[in-house]
Amino acid sequence: MTKKKKIMTVDDSASVRQMMSFTLKQAGYDVVEAVDGEDALAKFATENVQMLITDLNMPKMDGTALIREVRKDAANRFMPILMLTTESQESKRQEGKSAGASAWIVKPFKPEQLLGVVRMVLA
Numbered sequence: 001m002t003k004k005k006k007i008m009t010v011d012d013s014a015s016v017r018q019m020m021s022f023t024l025k026q027a028g029y030d031v032v033e034a035v036d037g038e039d040a041l042a043k044f045a046t047e048n049v050q051m052l053i054t055d056l057n058m059p060k061m062d063g064t065a066l067i068r069e070v071r072k073d074a075a076n077r078f079m080p081i082l083m084l085t086t087e088s089q090e091s092k093r094q095e096g097k098s099a100g101a102s103a104w105i106v107k108p109f110k111p112e113q114l115l116g117v118v119r120m121v122l123a
Contacts (some may be wrong), residue, residue, distance in 0.1 A: 005122055006030040006047065010040040010054040010066065011084070016107070020084075023111040024118070037061025041069055049061060049079070051122055053114075056085035056092065064099045071100040080121035084109065 007029050009020045020098055021031045032047050034040035036058040052070060056063040070076045083101040085092070093104055103117050 004028060004030045005050045006032060007051045007053060007118070007122075008034060008040060008043065008047065008049045009031045010037065010052065010058070010063070011035040012036055012058040014053065016055070016084075019111070020114065021077070023114055027115050027118075029118070029122035036067070038064065040066055044070065044076075051080045051118065053082040053084055053118075056083055056087050056096065063101075064095055067096065067099040067101055082117060082121070084114075 011017050018032045026032050034043050038060045054063040080102045083096045083104045086107045088106045
């Protein structure tokens with residue numbers, strides 16, 4: 001059996017984290033949850049993660065700053081990073097993209113939409 005891929009989800013909303021975790025675990029992924037960018041970076045040090053899904057607007061460290069920090073590590077240069085946010089403005093998308101986001105999903109999202117993108121970028 002192949003090793004499960006591990007995905008880190010970062011969102012300050014417990015309900016969004018629960019929904020993402022449930023959806024991803026049902027599809028056979030391992031999930032590590034973080035409550036904000038700082039929490040995510042701390043967990044990155046000890047977890048071998050193949051993908052990051054992060055909210056944009058969070059306290060302490062937002063999604064864009066988190067992506068920039070994660071991308072500084074050469075090991076994470078090509079890791080898929082999905083931005084999951086209520087923001088849909090083109091300027092925010094460009095900011096996320098320039099920071100290193102691979103894809104963008106606007107909340108509220110459908111579980112099958114999330115899984116479709118995850119499967120596409122984790123293939």
